[in-house]
Amino acid sequence: MRSDLGTDTLTGAVRVRGAGRAFDGRQVLREVDLDIAPGEFVALLGASGSGKSTLLRAIGGLDRGFTGSLEAPGSKAIVFQEHRLIPWMSVWRNVVLGVRERGLEQRARIALDEVGLAAKAEAWPATLSGGEAQRVALARALVRHPDLLLLDEPFGALDALTRLKAQALVGRLWSRHRPAVLLVTHDVEEALLLADRALVLRDGHIAESFDITDPRPRSVVEPEFSALRRELLVALGVDPDAPTGAHHE
Numbered sequence: 001m002r003s004d005l006g007t008d009t010l011t012g013a014v015r016v017r018g019a020g021r022a023f024d025g026r027q028v029l030r031e032v033d034l035d036i037a038p039g040e041f042v043a044l045l046g047a048s049g050s051g052k053s054t055l056l057r058a059i060g061g062l063d064r065g066f067t068g069s070l071e072a073p074g075s076k077a078i079v080f081q082e083h084r085l086i087p088w089m090s091v092w093r094n095v096v097l098g099v100r101e102r103g104l105e106q107r108a109r110i111a112l113d114e115v116g117l118a119a120k121a122e123a124w125p126a127t128l129s130g131g132e133a134q135r136v137a138l139a140r141a142l143v144r145h146p147d148l149l150l151l152d153e154p155f156g157a158l159d160a161l162t163r164l165k166a167q168a169l170v171g172r173l174w175s176r177h178r179p180a181v182l183l184v185t186h187d188v189e190e191a192l193l194l195a196d197r198a199l200v201l202r203d204g205h206i207a208e209s210f211d212i213t214d215p216r217p218r219s220v221v222e223p224e225f226s227a228l229r230r231e232l233l234v235a236l237g238v239d240p241d242a243p244t245g246a247h248h249e
């Protein structure tokens, strides 16, 4: 565990204490404690239904039904597995939808350029590939200059190659802008590639925390990763010697 988290000298981007959430009398989250430092990249793993999205939504301010205390920056952006673009608005208008500043089109173009989609500014969402649509969703998050970026399995629906490219893009964008990031994923390798820490949500709370200290950019073929990868898979209840390393839902 990092010793600099949760101390008085450091104002964290996220501070969750004793958070709980029940649906219809069933306790999904219980006594969740979580700190994310400014600029820190945290991956949140856990089996399907373990409460990852529930926790992310609470941190994102989308759920008022939790108990306990929760602090998060006012400036945050969320990217979901589905791009959630509005079909009858052009790509650039989607990017700046709800932004109340001047020079919207120029801002949208800068953000689209960062995700390699400047050429698609005037396109309709329906004409984009799945990977492109997720990159637009990232541009829409970036244009808000968030202090906290919440990513809920943003590449879960992409094919393997597109997913690798999108992961590398997120790594680059994070290095350039340094928001705090909470990335929900069920992909151990994605966590190892991108995060400073990987947390495992189990039995309704953060059951395990793994520091990932390798310098970036990283490659999953690095031998240092194999031990961590095994530990994480075991923590997730997956056989690390199974033919495929990814934990699929």
Ligand SMILES: Nc1ncnc2c1ncn2[C@@H]1O[C@H](COP(=O)(O)OP(=O)(O)O)[C@@H](O)[C@H]1O
Binding pocket: 023, 024, 028, 046, 047, 048, 049, 050, 051, 052, 053, 054, 055
């Ligand atoms: N709005 C809701 N109403 C009822 N049950 C919910 C609601 N949201 C989530 N749940 C339940 O809470 C549990 C955790 O869900 P979720 O946070 O989506 O899991 P994960 O993202 O880890 O797959 C699941 O059993 C799910 O059915």
Ligand SMILES: [Mg+2]
Binding pocket: 052, 053, 054, 152
């Ligand atoms: Mg989920």
